[in-house]
Amino acid sequence: MTERTGLRQLKKERTREAIAGAAIRLFLAKGFDQVSITEIAAAAEVSRRTLFAYFPTKEDLALYRFADHESEAARIVRARPAGQDPLEALREALLAALERRDPNTGLNDIPETRAFFRMIIDTESLAARLTRYLARGVDALAEALREAGADPLDARLRAAQVLAVQHELAFMNHSALLAGSSADDRYPEAVRAAERAFALLRHGTAAGR
DSSP: OOHHHHHHHHHHHHHHHHHHHHHHHHHHHHOGGGOOHHHHHHHHTOOHHHHHHHOSSHHHHHTHHHHHHTTHHHHHHHHSOTTOOHHHHHHHHHHHHHHTTOGGGTOOOOHHHHHHHHHHHHOHHHHHHHHHHHHHHHHHHHHHHHHTTOOHHHHHHHHHHHHHHHHHHHHHHHHHHHTTOOHHHHHHHHHHHHHHHHHHHHHOGGGGO
């Protein structure tokens, strides 16, 4: 990559972040359905045409961090140390994410983060788009598991199970925080739930008896 190409890419990323940041601030202040594309473009100081070049829809604006996150499980599997089981790599990554209070785990009680998750849950179009991202994440993880030597059917089923479990764990954590728990108070139970979930993934439902 040349220096000019690198600077151009950096400028694009900054513009993308600025547009998305302006959009999320407006969504949280006024509600997702009450904010127009024109209003977002004005707040980000870009044209509507530029905005659409980065984000085709309002849903893409609201959920762009989830879109960036959708192939993370596949990246974890591919980047794991030689000889490590893929499921163990995913378990370790989830525990590390919980420890650092990654918003994608639902274990983050910064008010803006909590408000953002509530907005997603309460907005039908955003919840539907999030399901689409989850499906693409399953595709990516299944491919990574096949590369790791799994049978294609096993890879597909395991990928669907892992991402469904992670999604449900995040929802449980977020629900606990909305009910009044702090992230620190919830953390031990979040770790226990994650460990139990991966035991079930590894050994089947018999592990829960």
